[in-house]
Amino acid sequence: MRATSIYAAGDIRVIDAPDPKIVEPTDALVQITRACVCGSDLHPYHSAPTRPGGTTIGHELIGVVTDVGPDVQTLSVGDFVIAPFAISCGRCEFCRAGLQTACVNGGFWNDANLGTGGCQAEAARVPLADGTLVKVPDLDPTTADDGLLASLLTLSDVYGTGWHAAHRAGVRAGDTVAVIGDGAVGLLAVLSAKQLGAERIVLMGRHEARTDLGREFGATDVVAERGQDGIGQVLELTKGGAPNVLEAVGHLPAFEQAVGIVRAGGVISRVGVPQYDAGPIGWAFFGKNTTLTGGPAPVRAYIEQLLPAVLDGRVNPGKVFDRTVSLEDTPQAYAAMDARQALKVMIKP
Numbered sequence: 393m394r395a396t397s398i399y400a401a402g403d404i405r406v407i408d409a410p411d412p413k414i415v416e417p418t419d420a421l422v423q424i425t426r427a428c429v430c431g432s433d434l435h436p437y438h439s440a441p442t443r444p445g446g447t448t449i450g451h452e453l454i455g456v457v458t459d460v461g462p463d464v465q466t467l468s469v470g471d472f473v474i475a476p477f478a479i480s481c482g483r484c485e486f487c488r489a490g491l492q493t494a495c496v497n498g499g500f501w502n503d504a505n506l507g508t509g510g511c512q513a514e515a516a517r518v519p520l521a522d523g524t525l526v527k528v529p530d531l532d533p534t535t536a537d538d539g540l541l542a543s544l545l546t547l548s549d550v551y552g553t554g555w556h557a558a559h560r561a562g563v564r565a566g567d568t569v570a571v572i573g574d575g576a577v578g579l580l581a582v583l584s585a586k587q588l589g590a591e592r593i594v595l596m597g598r599h600e601a602r603t604d605l606g607r608e609f610g611a612t613d614v615v616a617e618r619g620q621d622g623i624g625q626v627l628e629l630t631k632g633g634a635p636n637v638l639e640a641v642g643h644l645p646a647f648e649q650a651v652g653i654v655r656a657g658g659v660i661s662r663v664g665v666p667q668y669d670a671g672p673i674g675w676a677f678f679g680k681n682t683t684l685t686g687g688p689a690p691v692r693a694y695i696e697q698l699l700p701a702v703l704d705g706r707v708n709p710g711k712v713f714d715r716t717v718s719l720e721d722t723p724q725a726y727a728a729m730d731a732r733q734a735l736k737v738m739i740k741p
């Protein structure tokens with residue numbers, strides 16, 4: 393099969409890779425209908441060490457089951473499935489608590505322990521298939537609308553991750569929420585906050601096409617300024633700070649912004665993968681009795697809940713995709729997202 397591999401920072405190639413095979417009796421094989429590039433894939437794109445043999449990449453996919461191991465009970469060949477970005481057993485203490493990213497038997501894509509590959513590819517081997525995959529009933533990907541497939545694909549990561557930010561922050565009807573970041577996760581955190589009933593949603597981002605989509609998803613205010621100017625504007629708009637701050641970037645200035653705009657007694661919920669190990673947790677943070685939460689989103693816990701509104705078109709999270717490429721053109725997808733010419737690129741194997 394064809395698969396995407398990273399050889400060094402900036403060096404993405406589409407290569408011939410072995411066809412995936414059933415290894416464990418709990419595995420399924422999936423023919424990938426759509427995959428995509430994630431904002432978090434840009435971190436290795438910037439800084440991966442040189443690996444002469446390359447390593448496959450990609451962690452968001454939807455597709456059709458083509459084979460199942462003898463112990464797979466809930467899936468059959470031909471089922472259309474959503475695969476979250478984490479592999480999970482569905483049975484351990486953490487899976488039962490809805491924290492599948494901490495599954496004691498699971499892991500991630502392109503994981504040496506699990507023997508998984510990356511999934512910007514034609515097909516994937518999915519370990520622990522019963523726990524990991526979610527079947528979408530009555531969907532034929534050959535006739536399904538492109539927009540619907542795009543929205544279903546967001547359930548493998550970015551929509552569930554935006555939802556996790558809002559859920560962990562405890563957003564409730566009538567709340568004021570500030571969202572930091574106008575990438576796909578930030579925009580879907582806006583959509584999620586709106587779905588949870590937030591009344592005022594301040595989006596901090598400076599790319600107008602993106603913040604316009606944020607307004608469509610429910611943002612009531614947009615603050616383009618960063619640093620102290622941005623903090624000052626949010627404090628003014630919210631008369632003293634936002635009780636719920638959703639941080640969807642992961643760089644230190646975004647966390648500093650969160651600490652600056654959170655209201656006394658408020659919550660900062662982080663879903664941007666932190667690119668820092670230390671931050672402003674002294675008086676600026678402590679003095680406001682701030683709660684800090686968030687982490688890798690257990691998107692598997694949210695798919696069934698979020699699916700109905702996607703299927704009946706009440707929400708269109710797939711609007712975060714503004715470009716589609718063939719698998720062979722995946723290197724261009726990385727370049728376009730890196731240059732911020734594209735918000736999120738879908739891959740059609």
Ligand SMILES: [Zn+2]
Nearest residue numbers: 430432452549
């Ligand atoms: Zn992702």
Ligand SMILES: [Zn+2]
Nearest residue numbers: 481484487495
């Ligand atoms: Zn588990």
